[in-house]
Amino acid sequence: MSAVPELELIEGFYNQADCRQLLERLLDEQDWPNNRYQVGERWFELPRQQTWHADPGIRYSYSNNLLVARPWTPLLSELRAAIECRLNAKFNAVLVNLYRDGNDYVGWHSDNEREMGDEPLIASLSLGAPRTFAYRHKRSGEQGSTRLNAGTLLTMRPSFQHDWRHSVPPAPEVADPRINLTFRYVLPPPN
Template identity: 65%
Template sequence: MPGSALSLIAGFYPAAQCRQIYQRLVTEQNWPDNHYLVAGRQFTLPRLQTWHADPGIVYSYSNNLLETRPWSPLLTELRQQLEDYLQAGFNAVLVNYYRDGDDYVGWHADDEPELGPQPLIASLSFGASRQFAYRQKKSARHGSLLLSDGSLLVMQPEFQHHWLHSVPGSAEPVGGRINLTFRKVLPGPATG
């Protein structure tokens, strides 16, 4: 385990509420298809994704790939609960829908410059359990944990500094899963 850089709270939401939240996300998110044109090339994302942020928040990752959407009532409610629990502010959320075991996210760190030097990320999971794999950037240390329905994974800033993470595809048949990573994007340089 990457020490205190990761903390996992299983059952942060109770099962009955998880079912409701998952169903609402599936039906309310108005999921885009996963084909994108990047620098003139067709690119297929191995999951469905939406990005929501407060007005004025600009994020290069989303700029390159995703339109910025407003917060729905459900997303606003989830954000408020996390802010109250963690006593931290979030102004954006990336929502990933892994439709089945073929959908995945590859190795990365959420360390874009817009997140600043100390990015705190709160990650909520609903639906099927999936493995969350991590490996240290500068050593062979690695491991994984299971992100189950209703779990909250808190990634402290040091986690992004020293570790990469991924959600690998699953060889076992697995149902849909929706993950939300709440972030705080720092204001960009003033324009105009």
């Protein structure tokens, strides 16, 4: 896959038949909100749709925007259990991103918010249309990419967020939807 040891790609975590069924269920069962957010005095619309699900009491924000947590659905709980078992890790939250087609994207970023602690482990499950996962080193500028097919589980080890940025760039030639679920452990707020 890459020379980046902080990334682990598990192809075929779900088979193609399961992927189609999971994608259809998520498209039907998720209540996709209007994804507008505010930075300072300006309002923006995300170039994708997303929902945030977490255990009770878990709070998370990025770009100083607090995400409204929804409860776990039975399907999301099932996916979490399968991924936790495979990785021998615990997750208490998931960000579900819907890329409606290749015009939807996520820009360069690192998932290094303070709520995730010093050692954030992220497990990213892809369903639907294949898309490119691009990454570049924060200091050296080294770049790379990999294709995330339906059923792929990408694990980003803790040091990846410290040293690298990543993105899913636009791909106008892609007409089909993709759902990406990023499972993470968010530190509970102090009492």
